[in-house]
Amino acid sequence: MSSTGVSVLCGIACELGEGPAYDPAADTLFWFDILGRKMIELPLATGEALQHDLPVMASALAMVDHARQLLVTETGLQLRDRNTGDLTMLQEVETDRPNMRSNDARVHPCGALWLGTMGKAAEEGAGAIYWFYKGELRCLYPRITIPNSICFSPDGAIAFFADTRENRLYRVACDPELGLPVDDPILTIEGNEMAGGIDGSVVDAEGTLWNARWGGGRIDAWSSSGEFIRSIDMPASQVTCPVFIGHDASRMAVTSAHAGLSGQAREADSDAGRTFVLERSFNGRFDPPVVL
Structure with a gap:
């Protein structure tokens, strides 16, 4: 295990930092403090973070075009005007269940969005994973407690997802x-064999899956068939999700959280909730825009 080349990218300490998304056209990283109802915007050229207050909990973001973003929120998919910050509901998701919120999400290479929902108190089996493409919404997998690790092989032929509560990651063949x-x-990875829970993941251009281990304080690399490759030690115990950043996708940003930590534990885990950068030569790739 190694921590070489890992540093704090942004000192804002999120209660539940999640959903990092990189816009290569703007060279800007976005992520969310779900419980704090904030979206954070960080232009990499300046390193000066902006915090945007949100009227709802949001957990993930997909690029649409130069003027719009798609936010995955507790009430559904909302279009955000990049100039004004105004939100417009595009597709309601589980609005009849106020105890629910969104969680992990990522765009498939074809432009379809997979998104997960979960109970605000992580109620057993309350959540689901959905597919959204060209205005159509379908439930793919119901009875998910904490949906995570939604990501895809570079050719789009394999999807991955996990339920952090059961700590297992699955792969499935895709069109x-x-x-x-x-x-x-x-079943591809049995997460109970290692410390920490399977949280967010991203797949690089070679097909390697990089997973954030909640409570494990590390990023793990796995082959697409579930063979462990290596780990990278992280400065915070509750890392949540990685994403490739930079013009050539050679670096990795990782969000984290301090939710649930006692005062003593947070003092010991002083970087909890901050966002980190791994200055390594990853063979990364970017998520495409979502197709509406």
């Missing part, structure tokens, strides 16, 4: 043109 599953999920 590369639609981003829909074409087979049953296969």
Whole structure:
């Protein structure tokens, strides 16, 4: 395990930092403090972070075009005007269940969005994973407690997802043109064999899956078939999700959280909630815009 080349990218300490998304056209990183109802915007050229207050909990973001972003929120998918910050509901999701919120999400190479929901108190089996593409919403996997690790192989033929509560990661064959599953999920990583829970993941251009281990304080690299490759030690115990950043996608940003830590534990974990950068030569790639 190594921590070489890991540093704090942004000192804002999020209660529940999640959903990092990088816009290569603007060279800007976005992420969320879900419980704080904030979106954070960090232009890498300046390093000066902006915090945007939100009227709802939001957990993830997808690029649309130069003028709009798609936010995954507790009430559904909302379009955000990048100039004004105004939100417009595009697709309601579980609005009849006020105890629910959104969690992990990522865009498939074809432009379809997979997104997860969960109970605000992490109620057992209350959540689900959905597929959204060209205005159509489908529930793919119900009875998920904490949906995480939604990510895809570079060719779009494999999707990955996890339920952090059961600490297992699955892969499933997909139609590369639609981003829909074409087979049953296969258990790929049994997370209880290592300390920490399976949280957010991203797949690089070579097909390696990089996973943030909540409570484990590290980023783990796995092959697409579930073979462990290596770990990178992180400065905070509750890391949540990685994303590739920089013009060549060679660096990695990682969000974290201080939610649930006692005063003593937070004092010992002084960087909890901050966002980090791994200055390594990753063979990363960028998520495409979502197709509305």
